[in-house]
Amino acid sequence: MGMSVIISAAAAEDAEQILKLQYLGYQGEAELYGDWTLDPLTQSLESLRAELAEQQFLVARLGDEVVGTVRGRIGADGVARIGRLVVHPRMQRHGLGGRLLEALERRLAEDGRPLTAFRLFTGHRSLGNLRLYARQGYRQTAVEQISGRLTLVHLEKPAAAPLAATA
Template identity: 85%
Template sequence: MGMSVIISAAAAEDAEQILKLQYLGYQPEAELYGDWAIEPLTQSLESLRTELTEQHVLVARLGDEVVGVVRGHVDAEGIGRIGRLVVHPRMQRHGLGGRLLEALERRMAEDSRPVTAYRLFTGHRSLGNLRLYARQGYRQTSVEQVSSRLSFVHLEKPVASELAATA
């Protein structure tokens, strides 16, 4: 690749690049489920800017380009809620999604609230996502039928004991 991918906290000026990457990254999901009205494709720039101030948002950069993003927050019960993991199509299958997940888990473990587990969800047909999450230690906890075409697979990963001891 030549350049190294650097993972860091997103900045306000990253919002437009993040939104464009999100739109690009969720096209295959929309096609898979036959639904182009999914929230990642309809999110406004203003809404994303608000998320940048309210959540942990990490980006992967290749030079000046944002090529990956993930966001999350720790809820009142100490659950690290992870969402919208997106990796640019040309950067997929190189471990970047796993690196972003691990970096976000570390960031949330440093949150002022202790984290007991990490949770996320994906569509039931999103087999690549399900394989990635399984490799990262996530296990299915439930399946929620959203519509006749879509079910969400909910997954959870307990906090590793060495992380829990330092939290």
Template identity: 70%
Template sequence: MGMSVTISAAADEDAEQILKLQYLCYQREAELYGDYGIEPLTQSLDDLRAELSRSLVLVARLGTEVVGSVRGTVDADGIAGIAKLIVHPRMQRHGLGGRLLAAIEARLAEESEAKRYRLLTGHRSEGNLRLYRRCGYAPVGTEQISRGLSLVTLEKGAEVGSLVASA
């Protein structure tokens, strides 16, 4: 009998597992864009711990192992920024990314005055773009960061998030 994955708020003691998982998950992105200096690969443990203290961070656990994570903050204008949605490669394509996204949306809506959800991904990150569109996000802008990288901004209204989370 297999274990089921649970999603809960991250604790300080999860920081090291999150950082290792982040490093593993962003290798593909770095390869895709030819840039191994991206922030998720250079973030220090101290920086991550600071982020844990000022952001809502959720983790997906299989037993005691962290197999996914996502972070969110809400600004003064009610824009909920969602970032660093990661799922262990062996756990991908089983709906865990969508579950984490729905969970962070629901928690941000409960704990703040979130009016819109916003996230960013690279223009070549087709799997990410498919997931976000499937979860109700629509592209609202693109910013060219370098010759090889453009970041696509996607958004959706907070009221849509509650419908997706309950589906």
């Protein structure tokens, strides 16, 4: 009998598994760009724990194992900034990244604070990421040259308007 992947809020005790997954998940990005100093590869456990306290984190679990994660928060400008969507390599191409992204968007929209848009970014060579974000309704808003090897593609999608209450 197979297990289902469950998406839920991350807990403080998930920090170590999230950090390990992040490190594993960003190996391909580091190779793609020839840069092993990417922030997700050099982040400390203490720094990740601090982010857990400041942002909304979701994890995807297969049994006790964290196999996916994403984080985000709504800024004072009403824009939700989403980051570090990571899915374990063996779990990729099964829709889990899209499920995590949708779950985080829903969670942020239900936060109660004004929300106008969702923003994220990825590297220009990360074609799988760009395809996923396009399928999820994100559109390119800017391109930022970081180095000779890396250009960031910034993407955004409007937050859904709240449903009007019916009388």
